[in-house]
Amino acid sequence: GMINDSVDKFAQEHVRSAEWDSAAQMPRDIVQKVSELGLMGLLVDEELGGMGLPMMAYSRIFENLATHDASLTVTVGAHQSIGYKGLLLFGSKSQKEKYLPRLATGEIIAAFCLTEPSSGSDAASIKTVAVPSEDGTTFSLSGSKLWITNGGIADFLTVFAKVPVEVDGEVKEKVTAFMVDVPSEGITIGPSEHKMGIKASWTNEIHFDNVVVPADNVIGEVGKGFKVAMGILNHGRLGLAGGCVGGMKRCIAASLEHVNQRRQFKKRLIEFGMVQDKIARMTTNLYAAESMVYFTTHLIDRGDMDYSLESAAAKVFASEALWEAIDETIQLWGGNGFMKEYPFEQWMRDARIYRIFEGTNEILRAFVALSGMQGPGEELAGLADAIKHPLKGLGQVGDYAVRRFKMTSVGSDSIESAHPSLNKIAGQVEEITAEFAEQVDVALRRYGKKIFLEQLIQKRFADVAIDLFGMIAVLARTTAVINDKGVENAQLEISVAQSFAQQARRRCWGNLKGISRNDDELTSAIAQQVSEAGEYPFGNQILGV
Numbered sequence: 001g002m003i004n005d006s007v008d009k010f011a012q013e014h015v016r017s018a019e020w021d022s023a024a025q026m027p028r029d030i031v032q033k034v035s036e037l038g039l040m041g042l043l044v045d046e047e048l049g050g051m052g053l054p055m056m057a058y059s060r061i062f063e064n065l066a067t068h069d070a071s072l073t074v075t076v077g078a079h080q081s082i083g084y085k086g087l088l089l090f091g092s093k094s095q096k097e098k099y100l101p102r103l104a105t106g107e108i109i110a111a112f113c114l115t116e117p118s119s120g121s122d123a124a125s126i127k128t129v130a131v132p133s134e135d136g137t138t139f140s141l142s143g144s145k146l147w148i149t150n151g152g153i154a155d156f157l158t159v160f161a162k163v164p165v166e167v168d169g170e171v172k173e174k175v176t177a178f179m180v181d182v183p184s185e186g187i188t189i190g191p192s193e194h195k196m197g198i199k200a201s202w203t204n205e206i207h208f209d210n211v212v213v214p215a216d217n218v219i220g221e222v223g224k225g226f227k228v229a230m231g232i233l234n235h236g237r238l239g240l241a242g243g244c245v246g247g248m249k250r251c252i253a254a255s256l257e258h259v260n261q262r263r264q265f266k267k268r269l270i271e272f273g274m275v276q277d278k279i280a281r282m283t284t285n286l287y288a289a290e291s292m293v294y295f296t297t298h299l300i301d302r303g304d305m306d307y308s309l310e311s312a313a314a315k316v317f318a319s320e321a322l323w324e325a326i327d328e329t330i331q332l333w334g335g336n337g338f339m340k341e342y343p344f345e346q347w348m349r350d351a352r353i354y355r356i357f358e359g360t361n362e363i364l365r366a367f368v369a370l371s372g373m374q375g376p377g378e379e380l381a382g383l384a385d386a387i388k389h390p391l392k393g394l395g396q397v398g399d400y401a402v403r404r405f406k407m408t409s410v411g412s413d414s415i416e417s418a419h420p421s422l423n424k425i426a427g428q429v430e431e432i433t434a435e436f437a438e439q440v441d442v443a444l445r446r447y448g449k450k451i452f453l454e455q456l457i458q459k460r461f462a463d464v465a466i467d468l469f470g471m472i473a474v475l476a477r478t479t480a481v482i483n484d485k486g487v488e489n490a491q492l493e494i495s496v497a498q499s500f501a502q503q504a505r506r507r508c509w510g511n512l513k514g515i516s517r518n519d520d521e522l523t524s525a526i527a528q529q530v531s532e533a534g535e536y537p538f539g540n541q542i543l544g545v
Helices: 002-014 017-023 028-036 055-066 070-083 085-090 093-104 225-259 273-302 308-338 344-355 361-374 382-388 394-406 420-453 455-485 488-516 520-533
Strands: 110-113 129-132 138-149 156-167 170-181 187-192 203-214
Touching: 002 028, 002 055, 017 070, 017 344, 028 070, 055 070, 055 225, 055 273, 070 085, 070 093, 070 110, 070 138, 070 156, 070 225, 070 344, 085 093, 085 156, 085 170, 085 225, 110 138, 129 170, 138 156, 138 170, 156 225, 170 203, 170 225, 225 273, 225 308, 225 344, 273 308, 273 455, 273 488, 308 344, 308 361, 308 455, 361 455, 420 455, 420 488, 455 488, 455 520
Parallel strands: 110 156, 129 156
Antiparallel strands: 129 138, 138 203, 156 170, 187 203
């Protein structure tokens, strides 16, 4: 609470979102000022100069920051959600003591260097290499990293590179994570990129030309970098989802300001059905997104180990719900929504990146589907491994989903303990989960190991899993609200929960039916033939006009 009050005060005094956007930069001392508020070391232990906050508070702060300016949120997020997160999660005691005190106070700024010109979602295909010296005390790092947030101001880089490692007498290149100091001989930072949105954030290409890195700066072990990268991104996504929740709150407030005052046809806009539909949907989606984010922070703060599925689901749902909310806000404001004197067009440009970075929503859907199918107890070493190995224990997804999603939050041990007024939703969750398990079996009998190539099937499973998780998070939260203030005082929450459950249920049944009855072959054939033509293939044929 106190931290968020100081963030609000800071924003009023210093944040100039529209100015920064048109100049495509923010003053460098803004980062300094944010550091002085303690915002650069939220999850770092206090004895190492940080705030030692739980994940719940971390997400709340990102939610608040996002209501002020997206570029600033991304700058602060890239620093700690991913920039030095590898050190935080996998670093040794001496590595942490060396770097964390300066990182946590923002004395040095961090960036995360994974993406390359030829390697985006396929993180295993990076070309940057790190060759060990004869005596093994240093590595020589060469390659290029693209679109690095904070690249222009970073002093500390987490860099992923391939190291030649001998396995059973043959040399294999294995991804490894390194901490690299800037400046260092051989590092060149490119100019700031021109972007559609988040323009005031620093985004740069970074080149490494035989940069000498001490072996002590390997994070984790040589060859274990893929696991480090996935661990970092699984953590980072949650802050991003929290930011999307903040953005949606801002949209609802802005929309209401307009629809409550503007009159047409002798009525306020809010009295029209199509307007009510937009406001209700925004509210319902936000309630669900917020429930998913805080349900997941609760699991983390409770100490449950792997929540990569929940984080991915929250990121996909929240980033898409934010996009819809901004789009509808612009629609509700009409012509004004399109004008630059209002902030909405900037919000839209800024929000577009959330569906792309820290795992595109497509790759995250594949990840959710494949890890869901892989069942419990098998740590997924990321998507690349899932694709290389036949999936084991696939039929367990039904039991797994029930078990996993029954671990609901605050004081309720299972879905059976949902409040009686929510029994209908709880019943729907059970029904969908059972059908989900059934359809996974159907799909596996049909496709076997090839299921990992069937992206349209994966997408349906992922969307069901995301909606199911949304329903469970909403159930848990609404139950907690009812227990806290009684049924009479929770009528609005119950209505929102029911509305979300209805929408999610319709989507789930449609997706589950589509596992065995679909037109995927048509989709594929059309795409392939149009692709071979290289353009819309029907020329100017307009018949019978």
